[in-house]
Amino acid sequence: MDILLLMILASISLGLVFLIIFIINAKNRQFDDDESPALRILMDDSLSEKENKKNQIL
Amino acid sequence: MEVQKFYYDNRIVKAFLYATVFWALIGFIAGLAIALMLFYPELPEFFLGEHLKDSFGILSYGRWRMLHTNTVIFAFVGNVIFTGSYYSLQRLLKTRMFSDVLSWAHFWGWQLMIVLTWVTYILGINTSKEYAEHEWPIDILIAVVWIIYGINIIGTLFVRRVRHMYVAIWFFLGTWIAVLMLHIFNNLAMPIALNSLKSYSIYAGVQDALVQWWYGHNAVAFVLTTPILGLMYYYIPKASGRPVFSYKLSIIHFWSLIFVYIWAGPHHLMYTSLPGWAQMLGTVFSIMLIAPSWGGMLNGLLTLRGAWDKVRDDPILKFFVVAVTCYGMATFEGPMLATKTLNSIGHFTDWIIAHVHVGTLGWNGFMAFGVIYWLVKRLWNIRLYSNALANAHFWLGTLGIIFYVIPLYWGAVVQAEMWKEFKPDGTLMNKNFLDTVTAIVPFYKMRFIGGSLYLIGAFIMVYNLYRTVRMGHFIADEPAEVVALVKRSKKRNSGEKFHEWLERKPVQLTVLSLLTIAVGSAVEIIPTLVIKSNIATISSVKPYRALELEGRDLYIREGCNACHSQMVRPFRDEVVRYGEYSKAGEFVYDHPFLWGSKRTGPDLGREGGKSPSSWHFKHMYDPRSTSPGSIMPRYPWLMYRRLNTEATLAKMRTMIKLGVPYTDDDIAQAYKDIDVQASKIITSIYSESPDIKEQINEQQKREGKSFVPLEKREIIALIAYLQRIGTDIKALEVKTEQNR
Numbered sequence: 115m116d117i118l119l120l121m122i123l124a125s126i127s128l129g130l131v132f133l134i135i136f137i138i139n140a141k142n143r144q145f146d147d148d149e150s151p152a153l154r155i156l157m158d159d160s161l162s163e164k165e166n167k168k169n170q171i172l
Numbered sequence: 173m174e175v176q177k178f179y180y181d182n183r184i185v186k187a188f189l190y191a192t193v194f195w196a197l198i199g200f201i202a203g204l205a206i207a208l209m210l211f212y213p214e215l216p217e218f219f220l221g222e223h224l225k226d227s228f229g230i231l232s233y234g235r236w237r238m239l240h241t242n243t244v245i246f247a248f249v250g251n252v253i254f255t256g257s258y259y260s261l262q263r264l265l266k267t268r269m270f271s272d273v274l275s276w277a278h279f280w281g282w283q284l285m286i287v288l289t290w291v292t293y294i295l296g297i298n299t300s301k302e303y304a305e306h307e308w309p310i311d312i313l314i315a316v317v318w319i320i321y322g323i324n325i326i327g328t329l330f331v332r333r334v335r336h337m338y339v340a341i342w343f344f345l346g347t348w349i350a351v352l353m354l355h356i357f358n359n360l361a362m363p364i365a366l367n368s369l370k371s372y373s374i375y376a377g378v379q380d381a382l383v384q385w386w387y388g389h390n391a392v393a394f395v396l397t398t399p400i401l402g403l404m405y406y407y408i409p410k411a412s413g414r415p416v417f418s419y420k421l422s423i424i425h426f427w428s429l430i431f432v433y434i435w436a437g438p439h440h441l442m443y444t445s446l447p448g449w450a451q452m453l454g455t456v457f458s459i460m461l462i463a464p465s466w467g468g469m470l471n472g473l474l475t476l477r478g479a480w481d482k483v484r485d486d487p488i489l490k491f492f493v494v495a496v497t498c499y500g501m502a503t504f505e506g507p508m509l510a511t512k513t514l515n516s517i518g519h520f521t522d523w524i525i526a527h528v529h530v531g532t533l534g535w536n537g538f539m540a541f542g543v544i545y546w547l548v549k550r551l552w553n554i555r556l557y558s559n560a561l562a563n564a565h566f567w568l569g570t571l572g573i574i575f576y577v578i579p580l581y582w583g584a585v586v587q588a589e590m591w592k593e594f595k596p597d598g599t600l601m602n603k604n605f606l607d608t609v610t611a612i613v614p615f616y617k618m619r620f621i622g623g624s625l626y627l628i629g630a631f632i633m634v635y636n637l638y639r640t641v642r643m644g645h646f647i648a649d650e651p652a653e654v655v656a657l658v659k660r661s662k663k664r665n666s667g668e669k670f671h672e673w674l675e676r677k678p679v680q681l682t683v684l685s686l687l688t689i690a691v692g693s694a695v696e697i698i699p700t701l702v703i704k705s706n707i708a709t710i711s712s713v714k715p716y717r718a719l720e721l722e723g724r725d726l727y728i729r730e731g732c733n734a735c736h737s738q739m740v741r742p743f744r745d746e747v748v749r750y751g752e753y754s755k756a757g758e759f760v761y762d763h764p765f766l767w768g769s770k771r772t773g774p775d776l777g778r779e780g781g782k783s784p785s786s787w788h789f790k791h792m793y794d795p796r797s798t799s800p801g802s803i804m805p806r807y808p809w810l811m812y813r814r815l816n817t818e819a820t821l822a823k824m825r826t827m828i829k830l831g832v833p834y835t836d837d838d839i840a841q842a843y844k845d846i847d848v849q850a851s852k853i854i855t856s857i858y859s860e861s862p863d864i865k866e867q868i869n870e871q872q873k874r875e876g877k878s879f880v881p882l883e884k885r886e887i888i889a890l891i892a893y894l895q896r897i898g899t900d901i902k903a904l905e906v907k908t909e910q911n912r
Binding site for chain 2: 117118121124125128129131132133136139144145147148149151152153154155156
């Protein structure tokens with residue numbers, strides 16, 4: 115059952131890759147702000163939509 | 173503070189959206205077709221009539237099942253992932269996609285892959301490994317297109333105008349990395365020749381099974397779950413106008429899911445020949461999965477807190493609510509089915525089919541519909557043509573799911589109980605497997621109604637989308653403006669350490685980590701290919717004879733493993749019904765393994781020698797002639813087609829490279845051996861059933877020179893294989909006082 119070794123090592127490597135990515139990004143302050151990103155995506159930057167909204171108001 | 177003006181690319185989103193809708197219909201119709209064949213197996217004859225025998229099986233169940241699963245997974249869900257991610261990535265990162273050329277290469281490459289999948293599967297060109305049936309050139313195409321998608325995402329990250337990466341992006345990135353690795357590992361195969369589409373898995377038997385279900389489970393995890401969660405975290409807040417319930421929880425959701433999911437695969441192999449501790453590992457991690465799954469599910473639902481009044485009016489939000497609820501149900505049921513108790517009942521039955529359809533129809537389908545309706549409004553800058561029709565779609569879909577899954581759950585438990593039932597005298601209550609099939613046919617009919625409702629709903633959606641698009645005006649390049657991101661120096665600042673510099677370079681970082689995986693994988697995989705496997709070998713287990721090997725490839729071509737398992741589990745009822753339970757050492761020459769995952773028909777793990785060859789002949793010609801009420805498809809073309817033995821030697825040589833101990837003598841004598849074995853089978857067929865001989869003689873008179881002798885036809889190779897399965901260790905039965 116060498117394949118189990120392969121599976122486990124591959125799974126652990128994948129886990130390690132994700133762990134490294136996580137640690138680096140955590141140190142990079144990617145996860146420091148846990149409030150504003152959720153709100154920020156709701157704000158639109160599309161010009162056509164802004165114009166639409168303006169038109170609606172008028 | 174420099175304000176930059178740029179344009180979002182909506183054309184690529186539109187293309188993927190159309191592809192999603194198109195393949196959704198095709199995939200649903202294929203599913204309905206195979207659901208129909210399960211109680212109306214004469215469907216191919218209905219269309220082809222007398223030509224069925226010349227049809228080469230293009231309408232056969234075994235091939236259409238893989239067309240259905242692959243179309244809905246890779247074409248429908250695949251395309252909706254790309255639709256949703258191409259739209260959201262641009263907005264989340266405040267930039268156009270990295271490269272329009274890559275976007276379009278991705279789009280056309282993926283659609284080409286799906287078309288090639290249809291062509292090859294319909295012609296019986298497949299590897300038999302579920303959701304990975306593509307032969308090797310298509311596998312390479314998938315890998316290339318997937319890498320294009322990855323470069324496009326990472327390139328976009330590189331030119332982004334927002335430093336923070338929203339959680340949805342994490343889900344897309346995690347998906348990309350994991351799918352790349354799983355796809356490559358599971359599809360490692362050796363083509364028999366570079367100009368041949370035929371290949372054999374480099375793994376054999378139990379090892380192949382483990383890799384396959386490690387992949388298979390993670391196809392569910394990283395194609396049907398994580399990217400859809402990415403969509404959930406973007407589109408539910410957008411559609412409801414509410415921020416996600418807890419952003420912190422969403423981050424925890426992502427990282428815990430990604431670490432736990434990869435280990436759950438062995439739960440597909442409970443009670444098989446896989447070592448017990450590996451099965452237990454799968455169970456433990458499957459149960460652990462409840463925590464992140466339900467955390468994410470609640471996070472999605474609670475996003476709608478205080479907005480439930482909107483759900484009442486907005487069909488899009490209704491779709492999302494039911495989708496997330498189905499995600500919760502499926503991710504509760506999955507871990508339960510991974511326990512030994514429930515697995516012994518549910519495995520090999522329609523319970524699993526019902527379980528996956530809660531996930532696919534409910535979670536994937538309804539998320540997709542919600543995203544599609546929402547995007548059409550945005551891309552064409554208009555309201556929906558009809559909210560009433562969207563509501564009708566929602567209710568038909570929901571009813572469809574209920575009518576689909578409840579009959580199947582019910583039927584599955586009925587059938588599992590019938591399999592296991594004993595009479596007081598210790599014999600099986602339902603000796604004839606067919607009785608347990610005819611008992612659940614009414615449930616198959618109800619399931620068909622459910623599927624039809626779901627499809628009608630999808631057609632209503634198409635009409636609604638068509639009218640909406642006609643009304644609106646498509647915005648191909650949507651203008652946007654944001655404040656430019658203040659650039660950090662590319663070079664190392666004074667006093668900055670190497671790693672600190674590396675940390676803010678996403679591309680270098682990804683390349684380095686991929687290199688790490690590649691080197692690690694090579695180090696791991698080369699020894700397994702070179703070193704002889706240490707599976708307990710059984711001396712009486714021998715490689716397949718040439719004719720049997722050809723027969724086995726026909727078994728793969730016809731997709732027999734879609735309905736027949738080859739794995740007798742160590743239960744009393746299975747040992748009584750089928751024979752000695754399966755041992756890992758029996759499968760060491762099986763490239764690929766053919767254990768199957770569903771018993772629509774009986775297990776074939778000990779089929780060899782059970783029925784006369786003439787019975788197999790008649791049964792394959794028309795199963796209902798030997799077994800009235802059977803729902804098995806007919807395979808008359810096997811009776812007429814000449815067996816192609818051009819590649820036999822190449823196949824055997826490939827097997828040698830993969831570690832199967834054929835000798836030079838075996839190869840030199842291969843064609844002779846084929847003739848010897850074939851004529852032996854013919855002799856027994858003719859002696860058992862002289863009427864077949866008469867028919868063949870008549871055919872010879874009728875056809876004259878174009879006549880193909882019976883011993884040269886495909887059916888003989890298939891019978892040779894069927895008569896071989898599981899016989900190697902039959903001779904080993906120890907004689908004791910009881911069985912003397």
